[in-house]
Amino acid sequence: MASHFVEISCPPDKLYDEAYKHAKIRKSAGTKSYGHVRLVKRWIDARGRQVRYGLRYELMDKDEIFNNTAPYQKSTSYSPIVHIIGAGPAGYFAALECLIHGLKPIIIERGKGVRERRRDLRAIQQDGIVNSNSNYCFGEGGAGTYSDGKLYTRAKKRGNVSNVIQVLIDHGADANIAIDAHPHIGSNKLPKIIENIRKTIEHYGGEIRFNSRVTDIIEDNGKAVGLIVNEKEKLYVQQVILATGHSARDIYALFNRKNWKIEAKPFALGFRIEHPQVLIDEIQYNQNPRHENLPAAAYQLACEIDGRGVFSFCMCPGGLIVPAATAPGEIVVNGMSLSRRDSPFANSGFVVSIEPRDLSVEKDPLVCLKFQQSLEQKLFEQGDGSQAAPAQRVVDFIAGKPSYNLPATSYIPGIYPCRLDRMLPDIIVERIKLGLNIFNRRLRGKYITDDAIFVGIESRTSAPVKIPRSNRTLEHVDVKRLYPCGEGAGYAGGIMSAALDGQRVVQAVAHRLKEEGLN
Numbered sequence: 073m074a075s076h077f078v079e080i081s082c083p084p085d086k087l088y089d090e091a092y093k094h095a096k097i098r099k100s101a102g103t104k105s106y107g108h109v110r111l112v113k114r115w116i117d118a119r120g121r122q123v124r125y126g127l128r129y130e131l132m133d134k135d136e137i138f139n140n141t142a143p144y145q146k147s148t149s150y151s152p153i154v155h156i157i158g159a160g161p162a163g164y165f166a167a168l169e170c171l172i173h174g175l176k177p178i179i180i181e182r183g184k185g186v187r188e189r190r191r192d193l194r195a196i197q198q199d200g201i202v203n204s205n206s207n208y209c210f211g212e213g214g215a216g217t218y219s220d221g222k223l224y225t226r227a228k229k230r231g232n233v234s235n236v237i238q239v240l241i242d243h244g245a246d247a248n249i250a251i252d253a254h255p256h257i258g259s260n261k262l263p264k265i266i267e268n269i270r271k272t273i274e275h276y277g278g279e280i281r282f283n284s285r286v287t288d289i290i291e292d293n294g295k296a297v298g299l300i301v302n303e304k305e306k307l308y309v310q311q312v313i314l315a316t317g318h319s320a321r322d323i324y325a326l327f328n329r330k331n332w333k334i335e336a337k338p339f340a341l342g343f344r345i346e347h348p349q350v351l352i353d354e355i356q357y358n359q360n361p362r363h364e365n366l367p368a369a370a371y372q373l374a375c376e377i378d379g380r381g382v383f384s385f386c387m388c389p390g391g392l393i394v395p396a397a398t399a400p401g402e403i404v405v406n407g408m409s410l411s412r413r414d415s416p417f418a419n420s421g422f423v424v425s426i427e428p429r430d431l432s433v434e435k436d437p438l439v440c441l442k443f444q445q446s447l448e449q450k451l452f453e454q455g456d457g458s459q460a461a462p463a464q465r466v467v468d469f470i471a472g473k474p475s476y477n478l479p480a481t482s483y484i485p486g487i488y489p490c491r492l493d494r495m496l497p498d499i500i501v502e503r504i505k506l507g508l509n510i511f512n513r514r515l516r517g518k519y520i521t522d523d524a525i526f527v528g529i530e531s532r533t534s535a536p537v538k539i540p541r542s543n544r545t546l547e548h549v550d551v552k553r554l555y556p557c558g559e560g561a562g563y564a565g566g567i568m569s570a571a572l573d574g575q576r577v578v579q580a581v582a583h584r585l586k587e588e589g590l591n
């Protein structure tokens with residue numbers, strides 16, 4: 073029998089009943105025996121009256137052996153050096169890819185190592201102190217470290233996606249991420265995985281420098297030739313990957329000052345919406361409480377209003393809303409969750425897409441960034457100087473009236489009542505209201521409830537600026553040997569796509585060096 077696939081459906085209470093599942097597999101495969109079987113995909117099917125698991129198995133003659141042997145090569149003093157700015161998913165996966173191609177990666181990261189970073193997150197949460205080099209976006213592992221760790225991507229090449237997943241598993245992630253339709257890791261597990269990836273990079277001769285902010289990029293004759301670190305140290309470079317993420321506003325300002333091409337990019341902005349998790353479970357599973365074998369229920373919603381998307385973003389079932397500002401004087405929220413997703417709250421971004429032309433007719437490449445920043449600062453200025461965030465009940469937002477009190481929230485710095493419906497331009501507020509009504513109909517009229525709140529402001533959904541690169545060489549269109557990469561350059565929108573872009577850029581660098589006989 074050659075390898076082939078079967079799908080079965082299974083109620084939650086039979087999820088761990090091997091005899092039940094094998095009987096169904098045999099029936100579905102039309103055979104009494106098979107050599108080896110492995111689960112390759114698991115999803116939740118909540119379409120029917122009873123929620124069920126969908127399971128896809130691969131049946132084989134004999135055991136398939138995963139080849140987990142790392143294909144990395146130890147770099148030597150002859151290996152060409154690739155400087156990588158930023159230790160986020162794009163930067164770390166670029167570094168691992170360098171080790172496959174015989175290149176030596178040197179990563180320069182403005183923030184701290186993943187463990188020391190925790191202290192700064194505590195300071196934001198508990199004391200409202202934002203360190204502009206170490207926060208929920210900056211530091212080892214990038215914005216992905218203290219996140220939900222959802223590993224979704226729209227990337228089509230399954231082989232590449234499986235490769236990233238396998239690297240994460242090899243570095244300590246739960247093997248279930250290879251089979252779950254909506255895999256996630258959780259912010260309690262991610263730091264250890266990031267640390268293990270760093271150890272691999274260092275073991276094979278790569279270097280990582282923390283507390284090192286790139287403050288200038290030196291160009292000569294249209295080529296990147298040097299970096300200035302922390303405003304004083306000069307590094308000579310041969311090729312530089314720029315993977316600084318969507319919040320590195322100083323990098324966008326640097327490009328603008330130097331007249332190197334950048335472009336305003338559509339992005340999305342709105343609020344975090346938070347509900348009790350039991351309510352989302354009830355809507356999605358029709359169960360309260362949900363079965364112990366079912367995970368906290370999630371949702372994904374999207375519609376179009378007047379040609380602009382209104383959608384849920386980065387939904388965190390059983391999660392927490394977190395303060396994601398990257399500089400003092402800003403209020404920005406985002407969401408994360410632990411691997412068990414067991415908080416009593418469900419939160420999600422609720423955002424509206426914004427085009428540069430919605431904001432200005434001027435051709436300012438920083439127009440979206442400035443709009444984003446001005447709103448974050450406005451929310452801070454009307455607060456008490458802490459990271460407490462403004463909030464409004466969703467029913468009051470729709471009715472255009474203040475909330476006199478607010479329900480409990482997962483947001484540790486605290487929330488206070490505010491007319492969020494007056495904080496954004498009317499056109500955005502109207503789209504949010506229309507979107508709420510559409511989503512409410514889709515979620516059986518239970519999404520708009522007294523217990524649902526908006527917390528402001530969710531503004532770092534993606535980069536508001538694009539750093540364009542050549543389609544052929546992937547170098548910046550004005551500066552050779554400078555490779556814009558990952559989310560900050562506008563080529564990724566999440567952990568997986570950032571990791572994939574890091575790999576892709578290094579493949580282009582390696583190809584170039586090979587053509588020139590330098591590797």
Ligand SMILES: Cc1cc2nc3c(=O)[nH]c(=O)nc-3n(C[C@H](O)[C@H](O)[C@H](O)COP(=O)(O)OP(=O)(O)OC[C@H]3O[C@@H](n4cnc5c(N)ncnc54)[C@H](O)[C@@H]3O)c2cc1C
Nearest residue numbers: 158160162182214215216219221222286317558559566567
């Ligand atoms: C709270 C939160 C939750 C999230 N949840 C998820 C999720 O569940 N799933 C998902 O797919 N995505 C999630 N995201 C988004 C995801 O983290 C990003 O899409 C991803 O990390 C982008 O990867 P990147 O490597 O391109 O950039 P980043 O991860 O942003 O990394 C950029 C790195 O560059 C460094 N840097 C910046 N400027 C400089 C400089 N001048 N010099 C040196 N270093 C610099 C930064 O410190 C940072 O470490 C979340 C983001 C946040 C903030």
